[in-house]
Amino acid sequence: GQNIDQPTEMTATEGAIVQINCTYQTSGFNGLFWYQQHAGEAPTFLSYNVLDGLEEKGRFSSFLSRSKGYSYLLLKELQMKDSASYLCAPTGFQKLVFGTGTRLLVSP
Amino acid sequence: ETGVTQTPRHLVMGMTNKKSLKCEQHLGHNAMYWYKQSAKKPLELMFVYSLEERVENNSVPSRFSPECPNSSHLFLHLHTLQPEDSALYLCASSQDRQGEISGANVLTFGAGSRLTVL
Numbered sequence: 290g291q292n293i294d295q296p297t298e299m300t301a302t303e304g305a306i307v308q309i310n311c312t313y314q315t316s317g318f319n320g321l322f323w324y325q326q327h328a329g330e331a332p333t334f335l336s337y338n339v340l341d342g343l344e345e346k347g348r349f350s351s352f353l354s355r356s357k358g359y360s361y362l363l364l365k366e367l368q369m370k371d372s373a374s375y376l377c378a379p380t381g382f383q384k385l386v387f388g389t390g391t392r393l394l395v396s397p
Numbered sequence: 398e399t400g401v402t403q404t405p406r407h408l409v410m411g412m413t414n415k416k417s418l419k420c421e422q423h424l425g426h427n428a429m430y431w432y433k434q435s436a437k438k439p440l441e442l443m444f445v446y447s448l449e450e451r452v453e454n455n456s457v458p459s460r461f462s463p464e465c466p467n468s469s470h471l472f473l474h475l476h477t478l479q480p481e482d483s484a485l486y487l488c489a490s491s492q493d494r495q496g497e498i499s500g501a502n503v504l505t506f507g508a509g510s511r512l513t514v515l
Contacts, residue, residue, distance in 0.1 A: 293439070322503070322504075324504075330508060331401070331487065331506035331507055331508045331509060332440075332487070332504075332506045333506070334503045334504065334505070337503070376439075376440070378440075384442060384445070384453070385442070385504070386439075387439040387440035388439055389437065389438065389439045390439070
């Protein structure tokens, strides 16, 4: 079966660091994507992890532990424009399986 | 135009209407997808086309009928829908059909068509 768990909502202040966790159980796993979706807009690609460890990309980093079925997205130096939903999407048998997303609210 | 373009952006239809959603990608990608996004639910994959051939149909009711006339265009034909079909329908494309995870499988999404069925 496919099961993905992320917090529904998180809040943080501008300039802070926030970590969005994702646990998953998917059959046929071979990697995990993170997407960002602003309200009323298309999801956009942020990162993907194939191997265990941390992938850093500017203010955003993503971590994967395959043995634990766990990933997180780390956002540094938060900006107001980072207010959005963040979708964790592990692969399962050659297709993405999306979580319900974590809605992040960044306040001044 | 660049990226993935979807039309119409908003659609209201009655249960007996027939309408179509259109998607066009200008990225030279080989795979195209329809996803359904309902409030507080995860994105649900509906159909996958790879090189114009339908390779996935996720038990979607027959009132949804996809069509892929060429690698740049994808349609979703709608007929006798139900109110519970009201949702955001997202089209996406990727260089290759999702297989081994890589940059070639990154999905580029359109802005979506917001469908309301009365």
